[in-house]
Amino acid sequence: MTRARPADYPQAAAATLRDTPEVRDAVTAATRTFDTHRRESWAQIDAERWRDWCRDVKDHVLTHLDDLLEQAEVRLVANGATVHWAEGAYDALATLGRIVDAEGVRRVVKAKSMLTEELGVNTFLEGRGVHVRETDLGEYIIQLLGEPPSHIVGPAIHRSVDDCRRLFHRHFGTPLDATPEALAATARQALREEFLAADLGISGCNFLVAETGTLALIENEGNIRLSTSAPRVHVAFVGIEKILPRMVDLSGFLQITARGATGQPIGTYVSLIRGPRGEGESDGPEQVHVVLVDNGRTTLLADDVAWETLRCVRCGACLNICPVYRQTGGHPYGFTYSGPIGAILAPALLGLEEAMPLPFASSLCGACADVCPVRIPIPDLLLHWRARAVEAGLTPLGERVAMRAYAAAAERPGGFSGAGSLLRYVPWKRGGRALPVLGGWSAERDPPEISARPFHKLWREGIE
Amino acid sequence: MSAARDRIFGRVRAAVHGRKRTDHPGDFLGWRPASSVTDAVAGFTEMFTAAGGEVVRLASMGLASTWLRDFAAGFTGVALGASLPDDFVPDFSLAQPESAELGVSTAVGAVAETGSLVLDARDGRRVQLLPPTHVVLLRKEVVYPTLAEALEVVSRDPPSAVGLHSGPSKSADIGQILVKGVHGPGRVIALLVG
Ligand code: SF4
Helix, strand or coil: CCCCCHHHHHHHHHHHHHHCHHHHHHHHHHHHHHHHHHHHHHHCCCHHHHHHHHHHHHHHHHHCHHHHHHHHHHHHHHCCCEEEEECCHHHHHHHHHHHHHHHCCCEEEECCCHHHHHHCHHHHHHHCCCEEEECCHHHHHHHHHCCCCCCCCCCCCCCCHHHHHHHHHHHHCCCCCCCHHHHHHHHHHHHHHHHHHCCEEEECCCEEECCCCEEEEEECCCHHHHHCCCCCEEEEEEEHHHEECCCCHHHHHHHHHHHHHCCCCCCCEEEEECCCCCCCCCCCCCEEEEEEECCCHHHHHHCCCHHHHHHCCCCCHHHHHCCCHHHHCCHHHCCCCCHHHHHHHHHHHHCHHHHCCHHHCCCCCCHHHHHCCCCCCHHHHHHHHHHHHHHCCCCCHHHHHHHHHHHHHHHCCCHHHHHHHHHHCCCCCCCCCCCCCCHHHHCCCCCCCCCCCCHHHHHHCCCC | CCHHHHHHHHHHHHHHCCCCCCCCCCCCCCCCCCCCHHHHHHHHHHHHHHCCCEEEEECCHHHHHHHHHHHHCCCCCEEECCCCCHHHCCCCCECCCCCCCEEEEEEEEEECCCCEEEEEHHHCHHHHHCCCEEEEEEEHHHEECCHHHHHHHHCCCCCCEEEEECCCCEECCCCCCCEECCCCCCEEEEEEEC
């Protein structure tokens, strides 16, 4: 595994830029494409109204979460599913281990799921001698490479067609000039056998509808539909914040998530799963297990400022537009979730000390807040965690002083742009700590040319 | 119930307690009001085609059955969904979904605003997913303008699983180049009757 810890972020980011400059090209190209599609797709709809509606539904969910979780559990059980509760990764994996043992599971197919990355499901299963196969094409590629995902939606966006050609040549002997179609056909064939031979399918979940106990999963390839229906047992890992109250609420969320992620009106495939195979159905799993996972989410929910982070639908729009993420992709963040959302989730899910310096890995340009479909105020929350870090003495003194001034400026109306403008006048010094907020970061990088105009102004003018 | 469950609920209640509660904002309004079925059919056709799906529209079940017989002649091995009407099925060379080149099934609904076919698990999920080409019989009467309406209708008598299929299987995971038919069918045809 090439993954670093968040603490290594400055060095890992610098190393990525220095040693593998092609990663920046691939990530920038892919994220710009995603973002262009999102922008075109949002232009067709009343996006501002949609975003308000989605924010309000999620706030409703988060302020009624106890009742809605209870309702979802009752419905799932009535549907014939088995519900498990996991406080942390350890519990979640132990639950999975019990199912694997009880069912004599030898082969597992996995549908793409960030929560299972967060929990470390693959390593756990492999450690028990269980054969695990990722089935999303991007996840399959990085599994063969032994890498973690570098983007929430496109796990392999840091890899070029040529990288994939070389990888498939090594594994399957396909020619080095194979077309993407030929490579995909090779993967299709290999994975088709995996689907049909697996005893267990593992998935995440995009939304869990409380009123009906329905799991909703979004994808484009069909691997989630197959992973959740071909094997005889299905285990879904679900973050407790994934609840939606009503079936009809899905209509808004399925659409805005797809439009935010890739600009599609809806994912090519949506699976709406209530439970195990019903009477008179010729296929589908005999058992459905739903593991409801906390793993730090209740700590975040209790934070009077940062709880809004739990509205996230993991669309990746904030990554796609982030000028900092675009430089390196997700690996240097050293955390399952990268980019702006990763920088505000890490302090909550890992603990602030462990997450340092991710809340500082941002130019605070504000672009992420402009695109988030559930209107999470990401720059405000970055400042929130920075201020906490300063309070906790987790930053060097110079940064602490600068942060106080920065936070104070940012709290005033118009202060956000003011603070950014101020920052431009702080002198850069090679290898030095002169740029206070970015001290550790700048030490690893050559000082950039300071633009005559602030970044966020250029951004809004469409010049990058 | 487990101790883990109790502790999670305890923490959720403590976190939510005292926080201002947000009301549910009410129904989501679709992005494209389509009030009549004629509009819905046109809307579905436009969106499904834009996503790479194909639509063949025929006036009657008889004509659709004839079309299907001709179309299926080009395939060795056809898998059939369980809810296909008996008189609709010509004598194909039948096969299991695992080996069939063509899958034929029936949609319980379709959605104009998203260009989606609504597929029911009682029809068989493998036939909807495994064969490389998928023909889906769709009656005009069950094309709904909005996703919310379609979801409401399928919730009345829900199977264990529903699939919304909006075009052929696709992926851009290899160097951002769009490839069709990665796991699900690379070709999907809505056989629209009425
Ligand atoms: S924070 Fe917002 S933009 Fe970023 S992944 Fe979550 S929902 Fe999408």
